[in-house]
Amino acid sequence: MRQRVFGILLTALFACVTALPAFGWGQKGHRIIAQIAYDHLTCKARKAVDKTLGRKGAIYWSNWPDEIKSDTIYPDSYDWHFQDFDGGLSDSVVADALVHYPSEGGNLFRALDSLTAVLKAGKGDAHTLRFVIHLSGDRYCPMHTAHLDDKGGNLVKMKWFREETRLHTVWDTHLIESQGYSYSEFAEKLENEYKNHKRAILAMSEEELLLHNYHFTEAIYAYQQTWDGNTYHYIYRWHIPMEEQLYIARVKE
Numbered sequence: 001m002r003q004r005v006f007g008i009l010l011t012a013l014f015a016c017v018t019a020l021p022a023f024g025w026g027q028k029g030h031r032i033i034a035q036i037a038y039d040h041l042t043c044k045a046r047k048a049v050d051k052t053l054g055r056k057g058a059i060y061w062s063n064w065p066d067e068i069k070s071d072t073i074y075p076d077s078y079d080w081h082f083q084d085f086d087g088g089l090s091d092s093v094v095a096d097a098l099v100h101y102p103s104e105g106g107n108l109f110r111a112l113d114s115l116t117a118v119l120k121a122g123k124g125d126a127h128t129l130r131f132v133i134h135l136s137g138d139r140y141c142p143m144h145t146a147h148l149d150d151k152g153g154n155l156v157k158m159k160w161f162r163e164e165t166r167l168h169t170v171w172d173t174h175l176i177e178s179q180g181y182s183y184s185e186f187a188e189k190l191e192n193e194y195k196n197h198k199r200a201i202l203a204m205s206e207e208e209l210l211l212h213n214y215h216f217t218e219a220i221y222a223y224q225q226t227w228d229g230n231t232y233h234y235i236y237r238w239h240i241p242m243e244e245q246l247y248i249a250r251v252k253e
């Protein structure tokens with residue numbers, strides 16, 4: 001089982017639209033996911049990852065793909081971070097996105113598959129590895145498989161306490177920050193609380209996980225329609241499902 005955790009890294013290392021923000025999990029979320037994955041690497045794999053990215057570089061570089069959006073180094077990478085969908089789709093239509101990448105709404109699945117293939121072929125470098133670590137987290141961020149017509153929740157305005165914000169930002173950042181942990185504290189908490197769920201998560205197919213994500217996001221949108229605007233109610237309803245989603249992101253490669 002440990003070999004499946006962060007299996008992309010192991011395989012690789014053994015062989016070796018819009019001006020709106022779309023940052024996936026915020027900095028803390030990506031670090032939490034990377035920290036837990038790093039903690040579960042075998043000693044041999046950890047050494048190999050450290051050799052490629054620097055000691056604990058898997059964590060420290062986990063936000064790099066977001067940081068370079070303002071650079072020209074990978075000009076086509078903007079839409080690698082999300083794959084939005086229409087709401088109300090059937091499971092079969094959603095699942096088809098894993099095989100026939102949608103022509104609109106982002107390029108997350110295609111980018112992740114193609115970068116992973118590069119790593120598996122032993123042709124990846126540190127940049128490839130950083131992208132795979134980061135995009136593997138984005139894939140399980142609810143607002144990165146959200147609705148096309150509101151640009152992944154970016155057009156859904158709401159208030160977080162007294163601050164004007166957007167649904168997308170709530171899930172990138174605010175909900176995680178509401179728990180008051182540092183990334184390392186949060187990672188340790190999730191490792192302790194969810195370790196008994198690891199086997200069940202690993203047993204889920206890619207299709208099952210995508211459908212889980214899609215229905216999770218649909219539930220967020222449904223809640224939005226009835227939400228009373230009370231931020232405390234929002235946190236109470238969603239902070240535990242959010243934590244589960246962070247844990248799933250670290251387990252499945």
Ligand SMILES: [Zn+2]
Nearest residue numbers: 023024081138
């Ligand atoms: Zn991202």
